[in-house]
Amino acid sequence: MFKYYILIPSLTLVITIPIIYFFFPPSIFPQRQIPISLPDELDDLSLFHKAIAADSTFLKKTTHNKHPSNKFRLGSTTLRRPKIAFLFLTNSDLHFQLLWNKFFNSSDPHLYNIYIHADPSVRITPPVGVFADRFIHSKRTQRSSPTLISATRRLLAHALLDDPDNAYFGLVSQHCIPLHSFNYFYSFLLDTQKLSRKMEFPSYIEILNESPSLLDRYNARGENVMEPEVSFEKFKVGSQFFVITRKHSLMVIKDSKLWRKFKKPCLKIESCYPEEHYFPTLLSMEDPDGCTRYTLTRVNWTDSVDGHPHTYHPPEVSPELIYKLRKSNSTNSMSSYMFARKFSPDCLEPLMEMADSIIFKD
Ligand SMILES: *[C@@H]1O[C@H](CO)[C@@H](O)[C@H](O)[C@H]1NC(C)=O
Ligand SMILES: *[C@@H]1O[C@H](CO)[C@@H](O)[C@H](O)[C@H]1NC(C)=O
Numbered sequence: 001m002f003k004y005y006i007l008i009p010s011l012t013l014v015i016t017i018p019i020i021y022f023f024f025p026p027s028i029f030p031q032r033q034i035p036i037s038l039p040d041e042l043d044d045l046s047l048f049h050k051a052i053a054a055d056s057t058f059l060k061k062t063t064h065n066k067h068p069s070n071k072f073r074l075g076s077t078t079l080r081r082p083k084i085a086f087l088f089l090t091n092s093d094l095h096f097q098l099l100w101n102k103f104f105n106s107s108d109p110h111l112y113n114i115y116i117h118a119d120p121s122v123r124i125t126p127p128v129g130v131f132a133d134r135f136i137h138s139k140r141t142q143r144s145s146p147t148l149i150s151a152t153r154r155l156l157a158h159a160l161l162d163d164p165d166n167a168y169f170g171l172v173s174q175h176c177i178p179l180h181s182f183n184y185f186y187s188f189l190l191d192t193q194k195l196s197r198k199m200e201f202p203s204y205i206e207i208l209n210e211s212p213s214l215l216d217r218y219n220a221r222g223e224n225v226m227e228p229e230v231s232f233e234k235f236k237v238g239s240q241f242f243v244i245t246r247k248h249s250l251m252v253i254k255d256s257k258l259w260r261k262f263k264k265p266c267l268k269i270e271s272c273y274p275e276e277h278y279f280p281t282l283l284s285m286e287d288p289d290g291c292t293r294y295t296l297t298r299v300n301w302t303d304s305v306d307g308h309p310h311t312y313h314p315p316e317v318s319p320e321l322i323y324k325l326r327k328s329n330s331t332n333s334m335s336s337y338m339f340a341r342k343f344s345p346d347c348l349e350p351l352m353e354m355a356d357s358i359i360f361k362d
C-alpha cells in the first residue's frame with residue numbers, strides 16, 4: 001500500500017522554498033545572473049566588425065582628399081563637423097526626457113546624435129521629441145553583471161557605425177541630468193583653438209588606482225582568474241559614465257583580450273561591478289596619456305547604500321545645488337562638471353522650472 005505520509009514532508013518543502021525565497025532572496029540564494037549566450041555574443045561581434053570595417057573605409061576615403069588643410073584629426077577619423085553621440089543606457093522610462101529635450105533643442109541638430117539602449121524585458125513609454133525612434137537593437141541588462149559592459153559596447157558600435165562624424169561618445173543613464181547648456185558642453189569638448197592647432201583630444205574617463213574594495217572586486221570572478229592579461233597592478237576603477245573619443249571607442253570594440261576576462265560571471269555578487277573596471281582598465285592599458293582620468297559626471301557617494309549613490313529628491317533641488325554640483329575639485333584642471341546623477345524621477349518639475357534661468361543659461 002502506498003504510504004501517503006512520505007509525501008507530506010516533501011510537499012512541505014516544495015511549498016516553503018518559494019516562501020523562503022520570497023522573503024530572503026539575496027541573502028539565502030545568490031541572485032541569478034543572466035548569462036551572455038553564444039548567439040548574443042556572435043551578434044555583437046558581427047556588429048563590431050561592421051563598425052570597424054566602416055570606420056576604416058571612411059578613413060581611406062578621407063585621406064585621399066586633396067585639401068586636408070580645412071580638416072582636423074580627432075581620433076582615427078578626419079572630420080569636418082564633429083558631432084557628439086549621446087548614449088543613453090536605461091532599464092526604465094527616460095524620466096528627464098523633457099529636460100534633455102530642452103538641452104538638445106537649444107543646439108544645432110547637426111551637432112549631436114542620440115542612441116538609446118533599453119532593456120527589452122521592461123516596458124518603456126515611447127519617448128518623445130529628440131528621443132523618438134532612437135532605440136538601438138538592445139538586449140537584457142542586469143546590475144552586477146557584465147551585461148552592462150555589453151550594452152555599452154553595443155551603444156558605442158552602433159554610434160560608430162551610424163555616423164562617421166560622431167567624434168565624442170558620452171554615456172548617460174535615465175538618472176543623469178545636464179548641468180550646462182548643450183553649447184557650453186560642445187565648446188568645452190571641441191574647443192576651436194584646440195581644433196585649429198590639431199591637438200589631440202582626450203577621453204574624459206575616471207581612472208583610479210586605489211579603492212578600499214579593489215582587491216575584492218579584482219577577485220570577484222575567482223582568485224587568479226584575471227591573470228595574466230590583467231594583473232592586479234593594471235586593474236583600475238572608475239565611474240561607468242564617461243565621454244570618450246572615437247579613437248578610444250574603436251579600441252573598446254576591437255578588444256577581445258580583456259573582454260574574455262571581464263565577461264566571466266562573478267562568484268561574489270556584492271563585489272561585482274565589472275562596468276566600473278573594464279573601461280578604465282582597458283584605456284589605461286592602451287592609451288594612458290590620452291585619458292584625463294576624471295569623469296564629467298558628478299555623483300555624491302556620501303552615505304551610499306548598497307552600492308547606490310545619494311539620490312536627490314525634490315526638496316534638495318535648487319539653483320545652489322546646481323552650482324555646487326558643477327564645481328569640481330581643483331586638483332585636476334577640469335573647469336566644471338557637465339552632468340550629475342542620481343535624481344529621482346519627481347525632480348523633473350523643479351528642474352524644469354529653473355532650466356532656462358539657471359541650468360541652460362550659459
Ligand atoms: C524646440 O523649440 C521650438 C521653439 O521653442 C519648438 O517649437 C519645438 O517644438 C522644440 N522641439 C523639441 C524637440 O522640443
Ligand atoms: C551629498 O549627499 C549628502 C547626503 O547623503 C548630503 O548631505 C550632501 O549635501 C550632498 N552633497 C551635495 C554636494 O549635494
Ligand SMILES: *[C@@H]1O[C@H](CO)[C@@H](O)[C@H](O)[C@H]1NC(C)=O
Nearest residue numbers: 298299300327328329330331
Ligand atoms: C574633493 O576632494 C576632497 C579631498 O580630496 C574629497 O574629500 C571630496 O570628496 C572631493 N569631492 C568631489 C566632489 O570629488
